[in-house]
Amino acid sequence: MAKVVAIANQKGGVGKTTTAVNLAASLAVAEQRTLLIDGDPQGNASSGIGLERGAHQKTVYDVLIGAASFDDIIKQAVQFKHLAVAPATADLAAAEVELVDQPEREQAMRHALAAVRDRYDYILIDCPPSLGLLTINMLAAADTLLIPVQCEYYALEGLSQLLNTVRLVQRSLNESLSLEGVLLTMYDARLNLSRQVASDAREYFGNQVFETVIPRNIRLAEAPSFGKPIILYDVASIGAQSYVSVARELIARNSPGTHTQPTEHGERPGSEQPGAQPIDPGEAPLSDHAPELADSSASE
Ligand code: ATP
Numbered sequence: 001m002a003k004v005v006a007i008a009n010q011k012g013g014v015g016k017t018t019t020a021v022n023l024a025a026s027l028a029v030a031e032q033r034t035l036l037i038d039g040d041p042q043g044n045a046s047s048g049i050g051l052e053r054g055a056h057q058k059t060v061y062d063v064l065i066g067a068a069s070f071d072d073i074i075k076q077a078v079q080f081k082h083l084a085v086a087p088a089t090a091d092l093a094a095a096e097v098e099l100v101d102q103p104e105r106e107q108a109m110r111h112a113l114a115a116v117r118d119r120y121d122y123i124l125i126d127c128p129p130s131l132g133l134l135t136i137n138m139l140a141a142a143d144t145l146l147i148p149v150q151c152e153y154y155a156l157e158g159l160s161q162l163l164n165t166v167r168l169v170q171r172s173l174n175e176s177l178s179l180e181g182v183l184l185t186m187y188d189a190r191l192n193l194s195r196q197v198a199s200d201a202r203e204y205f206g207n208q209v210f211e212t213v214i215p216r217n218i219r220l221a222e223a224p225s226f227g228k229p230i231i232l233y234d235v236a237s238i239g240a241q242s243y244v245s246v247a248r249e250l251i252a253r254n255s256p257g258t259h260t261q262p263t264e265h266g267e268r269p270g271s272e273q274p275g276a277q278p279i280d281p282g283e284a285p286l287s288d289h290a291p292e293l294a295d296s297s298a299s300e
């Protein structure tokens, strides 16, 4: 049965799609049966993995409104034998409006996914930069949430809002949703600001932060315009190696009998548990970090 991972952060441009595409590719290369679902009307995951824009008869939109099944829309063996893709186009924006009148409108994704879950090891869902009905549907369908955090100004601001949404979803739609991890993206080791964001994230989230950090790497930014995941565009790049390393961590976290090692950044309660962590139900005063981060940038 697949592990369903929603890749979400309502903040725009933090590396959700780059992570969805390249993590999916790295998992497929590691012979994990992987389904990449494009859950964003921008359709960037679909084009970034190499599907031609406008070439799809039916898409995630049709699935959500009940006019198609995943079997009708999934493209098999995209770039790799083990990678399947469910594409999206701008149409998907309409689903947000059309779903409003449907019964169980938040569960459309979950119900549709049930039919194909057992065919994959991992299902990754690229979410749009909002906390609207589309993202709620993706969270309701997911086992875990992976949050890309850009090592930039105000990176942690807004995460408390995301975590509050997650708690609402847990309470009313999907009790078992947990946190897969926080992935630091676009890290620049030369910048105090990047180091500060990374250290704040590790202080707050402990070993829920992936040990692998994705550096800022121009090859990662170039690859989508060639319709290729980084592992096909430039396998030797630091960007490619980083996503391979994240895939390895994800697989290790989810292998039965594997135990999450406490990091030097401190052990969290429950850190001896393998796999995903429960989302801390306590208050999350993350927005309080933002002014500190802004201040720390003044020394750049
Ligand atoms: P949106 O919220 O619009 O969906 P997103 O969170 O999916 O955005 P991406 O599209 O993955 O973010 O990344 C935003 C931009 O940053 C893109 O142009 C992408 O190519 C670039 N980018 C992402 N990760 C990196 C990286 N590690 N190094 C350099 N550029 C990157």
Ligand code: MG
Pocket: 016, 017, 018, 040, 042, 044, 126, 127
């Ligand atoms: Mg995106």
